[in-house]
Amino acid sequence: MxxxxxxxxxxxxxxxxxxxxxxxxxxxISARMDSSKxxxxxxxxxxxxxxxxxxxxxxxxxxxxxxxxxAGLDSMAVMxxxxxxxxxxxxxxxxxxxxxxxxxxxxxxxxxxxAKTS
Amino acid sequence: xxxxxxxxxxxxxxxxxxxxAAAVTAARTGARTVLIERHGFLGGMGTASLVHxxxxxxxxxxxxxxxxxxxxFATEIANLMMESTGIGPLRSGRVxxxxxxxxxxxxxxxxxxKAEHMLEVRLHSEVTGVTRDGDGWLIRFNDRSGNxxxxxxxxxxxxGDAVIAGFMGEGxxxxxxxxxxxxxxxxxxxxxxxxxxxxRLRASGxxxxxxxxxxxxxxxxxxxxxxxxxxxxxxxxxxLSGAAPADDFDPLDAGCLSRLEMRGREIASxxxxxxxARDDAWRGSYISHWPVRAGIRESRRWIGEYVLTxxxxxxxxxxxxxxxLATWPMEFRENPRGPKLRFPHESRPCGIPxxxxxxxxxxxxxxxxxxxxxxxxxxxxxxxxxxxFATGEAAGRAAAC
Numbered sequence: 001m002x003x004x005x006x007x008x009x010x011x012x013x014x015x016x017x018x019x020x021x022x023x024x025x026x027x028x029i030s031a032r033m034d035s036s037k038x039x040x041x042x043x044x045x046x047x048x049x050x051x052x053x054x055x056x057x058x059x060x061x062x063x064x065x066x067x068x069x070x071a072g073l074d075s076m077a078v079m080x081x082x083x084x085x086x087x088x089x090x091x092x093x094x095x096x097x098x099x100x101x102x103x104x105x106x107x108x109x110x111x112x113x114x115a116k117t118s
Numbered sequence: 119x120x121x122x123x124x125x126x127x128x129x130x131x132x133x134x135x136x137x138x139a140a141a142v143t144a145a146r147t148g149a150r151t152v153l154i155e156r157h158g159f160l161g162g163m164g165t166a167s168l169v170h171x172x173x174x175x176x177x178x179x180x181x182x183x184x185x186x187x188x189x190x191f192a193t194e195i196a197n198l199m200m201e202s203t204g205i206g207p208l209r210s211g212r213v214x215x216x217x218x219x220x221x222x223x224x225x226x227x228x229x230x231x232k233a234e235h236m237l238e239v240r241l242h243s244e245v246t247g248v249t250r251d252g253d254g255w256l257i258r259f260n261d262r263s264g265n266x267x268x269x270x271x272x273x274x275x276x277x278g279d280a281v282i283a284g285f286m287g288e289g290x291x292x293x294x295x296x297x298x299x300x301x302x303x304x305x306x307x308x309x310x311x312x313x314x315x316x317x318r319l320r321a322s323g324x325x326x327x328x329x330x331x332x333x334x335x336x337x338x339x340x341x342x343x344x345x346x347x348x349x350x351x352x353x354x355x356x357x358l359s360g361a362a363p364a365d366d367f368d369p370l371d372a373g374c375l376s377r378l379e380m381r382g383r384e385i386a387s388x389x390x391x392x393x394x395a396r397d398d399a400w401r402g403s404y405i406s407h408w409p410v411r412a413g414i415r416e417s418r419r420w421i422g423e424y425v426l427t428x429x430x431x432x433x434x435x436x437x438x439x440x441x442x443l444a445t446w447p448m449e450f451r452e453n454p455r456g457p458k459l460r461f462p463h464e465s466r467p468c469g470i471p472x473x474x475x476x477x478x479x480x481x482x483x484x485x486x487x488x489x490x491x492x493x494x495x496x497x498x499x500x501x502x503x504x505x506x507f508a509t510g511e512a513a514g515r516a517a518a519c
Contacts, residue, residue: 057458096323098323
């Protein structure tokens with residue numbers, strides 16, 4: 001059976017053809033949840049959390065003022081970050097929050113989340 | 119009219135980064151060479167799919183400054199590109215990349231192949247079958263004038279999809295559909311603003327908002343943007359999920375590609391319109407050109423005399439018969455949520471042995487580019503164009519001997 005053999009079925013069923021992907025369902029869930037932590041993180045916790053979320057792969061001794069962009073934070077990872085921050089900390093980062101300065105290091109990112117929480 | 123059988127020493131299937139390198143090198147070595155390419159220009163992913171960076175050209179280094187990993191054709195074409203664009207290598211995170219422009223790449227490739235009197239290029243030609251012919255090979259291909267045959271003493275598969283293995287029905291591996299690297303859909307966008315880091319990051323926030331509010335589909339989160347190096351032009355790259363469900367993705371199937379490319383155009387169109395209407399930095403932006411095809415990262419891989427592994431890459435293993443160095447980190451794109459990079463220990467380069475370019479059990483057949491003999495993990499490093507130039511050169515030289 002060809003790996004694309006499901007095409008007729010998916011062609012006929014628009015829901016199967018373009019279903020919500022994981023990201024979409026993740027956003028839908030986050031919109032419904034008000035039970036997020038609401039606790040601002042310290043930079044070390046944030047490093048562990050970025051790893052646990054699979055957003056970045058940082059060494060265990062990654063410094064609090066280490067460069068997140070050099071560590072692989074790109075514009076696509078930033079989109080995942082915004083979604084994950086809302087889930088975890090109940091904070092909605094706006095387009096204006098997303099500057100190179102604010103996202104530069106675990107320290108600046110923690111400060112941004114803290115500022116938005118208070 | 120039934121055309122005569124063309125004869126040559128070396129036939130190269132596919133005129134992408136690996137095929138250009140293989141054909142030019144074989145011709146320079148003195149072999150009568152024919153290069154067969156299905157599009158109307160050479161360059162493959164770097165032109166037809168608008169992949170706008172040469173990755174894998176440089177060693178991984180902590181120190182500043184980009185150092186070429188592979189002398190020879192890779193370095194030659196990088197220098198030609200820098201002369202054309204006036205742009206040198208950029209450090210992006212831990213890696214150095216050379217921004218390249220697809221328009222310049224097509225021209226550079228034209229000039230390189232035209233300079234070789236031993237090389238004949240057949241654009242607009244699709245290979246339809248390959249069989250053994252005595253000690254050599256018989257290649258069937260067609261263009262709009264009809265079907266043609268080409269007899270070649272040696273054959274180089276630089277098709278990216280290991281099409282020769284496909285014709286023979288053996289000798290290749292392919293990852294399960296759900297694990298295959300996802301394709302990229304790259305388009306040219308006219309944009310009046312400078313694509314500064316902050317404009318790009320702000321765009322990420324805007325797209326999340328638009329997806330949240332339901333104004334754009336979730337696939338818009340697969341976008342990233344980069345300045346093209348020409349004033350007023352940027353490249354937008356959309357990482358596609360490939361298919362839904364994920365295990366329906368088949369990068370070799372035209373039906374599958376048709377659906378995902380149409381989906382790519384629809385998302386891109388909605389997204390750029392939305393940004394243009396919504397944000398000052400994007401005011402007046404529009405899509406200026408589509409790619410000829412989606413950027414396929416992975417499909418069939420040849421099984422050669424040696425299979426390069428992810429472990430080899432991580433350890434920076436070296437080989438007595440190595441013909442090139444792989445220096446790009448393993449870049450996984452198994453979902454459309456951004457690249458995951460795995461770096462080798464101590465930033466060591468990994469050798470690519472000649473045995474990876476020799477399909478197991480076939481004489482006078484060589485492979486170059488993203489479909490050389492490597493496992494799924496190692497392929498995530500060796501697929502990049504900088505490395506394809508180097509494996510192409512080695513395959514072309516070996517085939518000409």
